[in-house]
Amino acid sequence: MTSAAGEPPTHNTPAALALGFLTGAVIGVSLTAFISGCVTERAPLIIVGLVLPAVYGFLFFLSTLPRRAREAAVVPRTALAVIESREVVGGKTSDVPVRFELSVVPDDAPAFRVEIRQDINLVELPDYRARGVVVVEYPPDRPWNTRIVKRPTPEWEERAVVARVDSVPGPAMKSDSPEGCAGGLLTLLGLLLGAAAVLLLFRADLFDSYEGENALSRRPSVSSSSSTTAVTSAMGTVTLGPGQSMLDEGELRKAVESLTQGANKPRALTVVVQDRLLTVVFAPIGVESAGFDPRSLPYDRVPGLVEEARTGVGSPQSWQLAADGVTGSLTLRVVVTGDGGTGTLEADGQGKVLRRSGS
Incomplete structure (x- = not known):
């Protein structure tokens, strides 16, 4: 029986888009504030440019702490899976990224089909042939985060050797859903608006500094050497x-x-x-x-x-x-x-x- 588990979360949800916009705004404000502070020699602006990203990162860490705690508390489920296909997608080191399409058949849950990407050592790559049976682990509430267990327990290793796993029909869930362009555009928009806000607030200081430098450059050179x-x-x-x-x-x-x-x-x-x-x-x-x-x-x-x-x-x-x-x-x-x-x-x-x- 095929699983009816939910699809992996997309990057274009309102919360994700808002987070991207806010991240871009923080980057724009902090970077522009730091540069403006250096130009106008205003220490508060330099401090804002340095402190704001740290504060934002700390708040983001605190806001995601409950979710990560809940995810860490979920006991992963172990199951057998058959490799429908594999494809090496790049890499020049000993561990190369490989895209797998798996049919996962748990003992006490509906079967499902998933596409994952995992690094595999070149020496071990022949062990992961198509139609081969492997041991996998996945969080029950997030089956798209399935991972192949490279060193399973002897019991599961023996089951994988003798088991015969049928393919699961239907489209495969993907662990990496496409981001789309909306998130990137909103992040860029936030960055530009953040930079514009700082420039607008401190335009007088910036322009005065620029005009002062021009006046100095137009002034005749006078030797400052002393006797x-x-x-x-x-x-x-x-x-x-x-x-x-x-x-x-x-x-x-x-x-x-x-x-x-x-x-x-x-x-x-x-x-x-x-x-x-x-x-x-x-x-x-x-x-x-x-x-x-x-x-x-x-x-x-x-x-x-x-x-x-x-x-x-x-x-x-x-x-x-x-x-x-x-x-x-x-x-x-x-x-x-x-x-x-x-x-x-x-x-x-x-x-x-x-x-x-x-x-």
Whole structure:
């Protein structure tokens, strides 16, 4: 007699569709919230993106706990079955998935026909030939979850050897019912709506962040390199950061003024200027006639003097300007070294070239 057991549950029931939609919404909200939080630097959004999936998974686990407990409490029924057909459906490992169509004939229940899919070792595959009798187990309330018992008890193994099982007519129940496209579409719809909800709620923060980044990208680039200043009673130095040079407009003047601040304007015996380094040797305190005021240097002429001294030296590698006022009159001496030699010139305190030489 053929079983009248119910068909396996489908994936397109209202509850399953609602669950798919809710799952998609949770994925969309959590993913969008996490990304939006990273973009806008808002910690609550990042936390929501991380916590929401965990909470949803925990609630789903709790909601399915009673059903799984009921299913676990059902004692499986053992029966004999005849293999109507078998088909290897894939796999490249030692255990391959095989689709079986079985006629199951329990001792004290109606017989039924079922199609299952189970992994079988390649070595044992010849034992599961068509029209062969095997031992199976299945939950009485879910016969579509039938499984072949690979290692039955000696009693059932002996029965399978000597028994003759007839085929059960009619269509076979399938353990894997087709999902259809409705569930997938609802999951996708939930994902899109969840993402749209987060973007709609926090659109102001996201757009402000985007506009702020654009404004920064349109702003002219300004070197953020800083200079280092060290001053003692005898000497002061200013070291520029990467990307800066004493030949830049106003840079030398600013460096000198940073060393000559205060009520007592120190006088200098020697000022040495290199590309990124300024060194000022101060005159002894109390000696008014010694040295010169470093602020009187012809700042505007320094780049021109360096350019004139580098003529004929090839590609310049280093330069130095030394201002000396020990003898009374201010003298500037510029030395530029390149791969083609060294160029030297002397100028007065106004930046007028007095003599020039090269080697």
